[in-house]
Amino acid sequence: MSLQADPTVSFEKYHGTSNDFVIVDADEFVPNRYAFATTYCDREGGVGVDLDIGPDGHIGADGVLFLALEEKYSPPRVIMTLVQPDGSTAAMCGNGARCAAAWAAERTGASEVMVDTQAGTRHATVDGADITIEMGVPSFEPRDVPLARDEPLVDEDVEGLRVTAVNTGVPHAVAFVDDVDDVDLEAVAPPVRHADVFPEGANVNVASVGEDGIRQRTFERGVEGETQSCGTGAVAIVAAAKRLGLVDANEPVTVSPPGGDLEITVPDDAPATLRGPVAHEFAGELARDPSADQ
Structure with a gap:
């Protein structure tokens, strides 16, 4: 289907302890991810502003997760790309990865999910609304942080x-x-x-x-x-x-x-682990290319 015939894209909104994300299936073509994120993450006029989201809903978001689900693997894998409100990307996001695991589990029924991030692959377990994800081994090494010095920065x-x-x-x-x-x-x-x-x-x-x-x-x-x-x-x-x-x-x-x-x-x-609740907020349709109206 052409972009002109289908100007909108489906989305879902999730949050982990109020760290909230717009989730879009990566199979959906979004021509300008920068404009998409900067527009819909805006806390005053972003996603949800035209919806009846209730008193507990959040307008805008802390980022957009573009997720590619690969169900053929066991456990299923989801490739996560996070675009932040300023249009930049982040290699890793703990709560975002937990939301990605919840999204994938909802589609597959799996209780375990592998989340592929730019910081590496993270194993997640799903227990109802609670999601636990491995976070890798924290590093204080200057080359890893990174730091503009040769010694760790501690206190x-x-x-x-x-x-x-x-x-x-x-x-x-x-x-x-x-x-x-x-x-x-x-x-x-x-x-x-x-x-x-x-x-x-x-x-x-x-x-x-x-x-x-x-x-x-x-x-x-x-x-x-x-x-x-x-x-x-x-x-x-x-x-x-x-x-x-x-x-x-x-x-x-x-x-x-x-x-x-x-x-x-x-x-x-x-590896360190991060455990906490994830909630689905709402879903809807958004303009595929908000920059086209600007």
Whole structure:
């Protein structure tokens, strides 16, 4: 069918602890993914603005997931490409990968899914609404983060925050503070996100360690603002806390961003894992090429 005969594309909206994504089957032709993401991720006029999505629905999104499902494999595989609100792509997204696994499981009935990302293939298990995904082994190595230096960056001052740098599929800067609510994240995060020591930029997390777990707030690269949850950030926080001796991450650690609770493990000799709920918000049709109307 020609683009002119079918100007719309089907989509579904999922979120993992309020980290929300537009999902489009990669078999659907979208001629300008940059314009598609920047248009429909907009929090004021993006996806959902013309729908009756209810009081709990989210207008816009934290990204668009273009997913290619390959059912012939066992477990089935889904190839994930994340385009962010600024039109850039991200190699990995923990909550996005969990949403991708839920999407694939809904179509196949599988309880296990392999999610292929630019950061590697991740194994996911599906238990009802709860999705657990392997996140690889966090790395503090300068070449992996990456850093513009030869030594790891652990609990050092960067633009006014005490930062530990770690890659959990994408680069993260983690700062432990007394109370995350006391931090003006929109003010303190951008200088760290763009600091010279991070040649590819970094996501910026502030975290507070308590008796029942860790509270999290994250300023995301590519979103260029705070998100309600960040899975790679939650894993980065626990990895950094373990490195600094603040937690025993061989046991599950509860990390609580504003959007809900996530369960993280960072074992000594196995990949980290991220566990939490995924929900389907709504579905509909979107213009295949929103840039054509501009």
